[in-house]
Amino acid sequence: MKNISIKTPSIFSFKECLKFLNRSADERLFFVEKERIRKLFFLESQPIFSELYLENGKELKLSFLNKNPSESQVQIIKEYYENWLDLQSDLQQFYKMAAEDKLLRPLIKKYYGLRLIGIPDFYEAICWAIIGQQINLKFAYSVKKSLVERFGSKFEFEGKLYYDFPDPATMLSIKNETFAEMKFSRQKVTYIRAISNDLLNQTVDIETFRNLDYSAAKKELIGLHGIGNWSADYILMKTFRHPQAFPIQDAGLQNALKKQLGLNKKPDLSSILQLSNQWKGFEAYATFYLWRSLND
DNA sequence: TACCAGGATGTTG
DNA sequence: CAACATCATGGT
Numbered sequence A: 001m002k003n004i005s006i007k008t009p010s011i012f013s014f015k016e017c018l019k020f021l022n023r024s025a026d027e028r029l030f031f032v033e034k035e036r037i038r039k040l041f042f043l044e045s046q047p048i049f050s051e052l053y054l055e056n057g058k059e060l061k062l063s064f065l066n067k068n069p070s071e072s073q074v075q076i077i078k079e080y081y082e083n084w085l086d087l088q089s090d091l092q093q094f095y096k097m098a099a100e101d102k103l104l105r106p107l108i109k110k111y112y113g114l115r116l117i118g119i120p121d122f123y124e125a126i127c128w129a130i131i132g133q134q135i136n137l138k139f140a141y142s143v144k145k146s147l148v149e150r151f152g153s154k155f156e157f158e159g160k161l162y163y164d165f166p167d168p169a170t171m172l173s174i175k176n177e178t179f180a181e182m183k184f185s186r187q188k189v190t191y192i193r194a195i196s197n198d199l200l201n202q203t204v205d206i207e208t209f210r211n212l213d214y215s216a217a218k219k220e221l222i223g224l225h226g227i228g229n230w231s232a233d234y235i236l237m238k239t240f241r242h243p244q245a246f247p248i249q250d251a252g253l254q255n256a257l258k259k260q261l262g263l264n265k266k267p268d269l270s271s272i273l274q275l276s277n278q279w280k281g282f283e284a285y286a287t288f289y290l291w292r293s294l295n296d
Numbered sequence B: 001t002a003c004c005a006g007g008a009t010g011t012t013g
Numbered sequence C: 001c002a003a004c005a006t007c008a009t010g011g012t
Helices: A014-021 A073-084 A092-099 A103-111 A122-132 A137-151 A168-173 A176-180 A186-200 A206-210 A212-222 A229-238 A251-261 A269-279 A283-296
Strands: A002-007 A031-034 A036-043 A044-055 A061-066 A154-157 A160-163
Touching: A002 A073, A031 A044, A036 A073, A036 A160, A044 A073, A044 A154, A061 A073, A092 A103, A092 A283, A103 A137, A103 A283, A122 A137, A122 A229, A154 A283, A168 A186, A176 A186, A206 A212, A212 A229, A229 A283, A251 A283, A269 A283
Parallel strands: none
Antiparallel strands: A002 A061, A031 A036, A036 A044, A044 A061, A154 A160
């Protein structure tokens, strides 16, 4: 099996990325095992089981464990990982800004090299944003787990099952009562059905989003039923990687600020705006590091 | 046991 | 435009 090298950027810690990736025991779309990320892809209906690891502590290697994919498939998966771990971004400007920021300075030190872990798949990001609305993360993960275990494509490796996220057609085939069993609210099912249909009919097309700037893309996203301000910024941050995406009303962000500032209640919107005034152009990374700070 | 959770939408005043 | 009701259930 061949190994593909992936270029590592300058401010980068694979270990910090793994720590973030490993935050939920209910994650089913990938696993972190023995300092390696293992993830299943389905390309042209074929399972391709991959892993990413650090060789000799410095060089990122991508390898395939069940078969040798074609060159174009290799390229797709390589790009997926590069996007997922945000390997293309240069963090120097963010770190420079953060070093001057009281709130962020300790975080860039503590989590040095952490990359904004994204969700490269647009449909998965939409569904995850909708699932996560107004419920705690633990619950959100358990809902996603039920969905993925039941309706994701599976592949077994060394006695363990790996999964792919269900596609829109599969999602549309799920009955309302089954969604209810998996603890989806009826509202969320309505949102997901409509958006799944839009993607199948190509009323909504991911490529058009890629070509839009931040505010145009946000406007389009909010036009989708079930995608509000928070979800739009979340998707712009995790999938389209706009550095200024800022899910400002996020409960986790507010709790992180409360914790970092030692407040006895969550800060209000205006004080968050004030704090974040100096983060302009780096709001996504600032948010991500603050989220990270909630875990320890 | 209330209250909160990585919200969104529709209605009401 | 702001304030509230509703969803819908697990976590703390």
